[in-house]
Amino acid sequence: MKRTIITVVGKDTVGIIAKVCTYLADNKINILDISQTIVQGFFNMMMIVDTNDAEKSFGDIADELTALGEEIGVIIKCQREDIFSKMHRI
């Protein structure tokens, strides 16, 4: 399974999670885990998702999520899980 980490950082506003989740559902991306905090008024979310069934390429998904972030006014990054697991797990 190809796991991907999506991070969303920005000013808190109504419907951030809804919009991101709608995009993921539309593209057959399954959410495995969500954690979210608000630090000093800033919205901070991490999602672990499974992109196995997605039809679009990783690059397209990443670009579209970035564009979606710009629309909402937050920064959305999409990265393969390996960079984090390699760095933080032996």
Added chain:
Amino acid sequence: MINIFEVTETNKMIEKENLDVRTITLGISLLDCIDSDLKKLNDNIYNKITTVAKDLVQTGAEIEKEFGIPIVNKRISVTPIALVGGAACKTSEDFATIAETLDKAAKQVGVNLIGGYSALVSKGMTKADELLIRSIPQALSTTERVCSSVNLGSSKIGINMDAVRLMGEIILQTAEATKENDSLGCMKLVVFCNAPDDNPFMAGAFHGVTEADAVINVGVSGPGVVKTALEKVRGENFEVLCETIKKTAFKVTRVGQLVAQEASKKLGIPFGIVDLSLAPTPAIGDSVADILCEIGLEYAGAPGTTAALALLNDQVKKGGVMASSYVGGLSGAFIPVSEDQGMIDAVTAGALTIEKLEAMTCVCSVGLDMLAIPGDTKASTISGIIADEMAIGMVNQKTTAVRVIPAIGKGVGEKVEFGGLFGYAPIMPVNPYSCEAFVNRGGRIPAPIHSFKN
């Protein structure tokens, strides 16, 4: 499972502390391109590079996107051209045509530098080696992306002083040939003692003859990450300091290992090594000198600098070695002057001299790097500087190098501008006393006693 704090830490390193993969370097053997016909040789070289490396830049971009980590440079290193061109090149001009071919191939595949316009002459020079060396000023002034290196000595063999003398002249000629651009050619020319076969960093990268047909080597970086980690342990003892550097180096190197494996898989080319290096850039916060200051020095160059650099270099290796399955190249902390804002500040403040830099090269990766000297420095003096650095490498069984830029028409107090990743350099004073009689003796310095291990 990965948690939000770990994700935030990694992304903070990338976004705020300049963590990046400095280079993916694709090493390509050109030994099978050899032909006695010069045109055919050039065609073979162009075809091989543009075939093997055709997907390199695209693959690098894909990896950048998938992991969200910048890969600053995609580069190519090739077999030392003196070996490849020997059969076909009868003159220096013949060799220079190969430099043009390399430049053309680099532009075609979109890499920003190509290394391997090189000769390995630690014991003696063949006719081809000498022709190639003599062609360097022309090759570097007529091409844009070609890098040249010459290995002048080794711990096992000694130092070829004839070649050291010649390189003093060649460096000056290269500076002269590119004087309209602040002697830019010298930035692409480096001389070594104990040059490694698998170095991914320019200008000294070449694809050694001990290597396979093609190989992926990766150079990581991250002085900013180490600096930020050390800010949190100010005032703590050396044990805490060293542990912090080690852990940070581990994390940085893991990213390099991941990128190297991924590039190798995507390109279908074996993974060679990860070069564990702290390679600075002129960007603020991306400085090795700043780490030295964070360790407790007012400026790089202050008393204590050599010790601080020694521990930094050692901890980087200790942390990095476990993070990667194969480690090689130059591995350690680089101390180029022009590419490191903290080093530039130290030189400008008068805290850092060539002599102190030379002492620092005894304990760090590589050597006197990217420093500008007055344009009227004599060739024999440059050879003397090279000989000193080669001796340090030879006796200490480490790689040392010299990349100096004699700034033609300029003197101490002025500066040279290279632009981009290469930065700018204040011109440093050189010891004015002569070493001409020493350099002109000719011949070679024998191998040191500890070379006779058998």
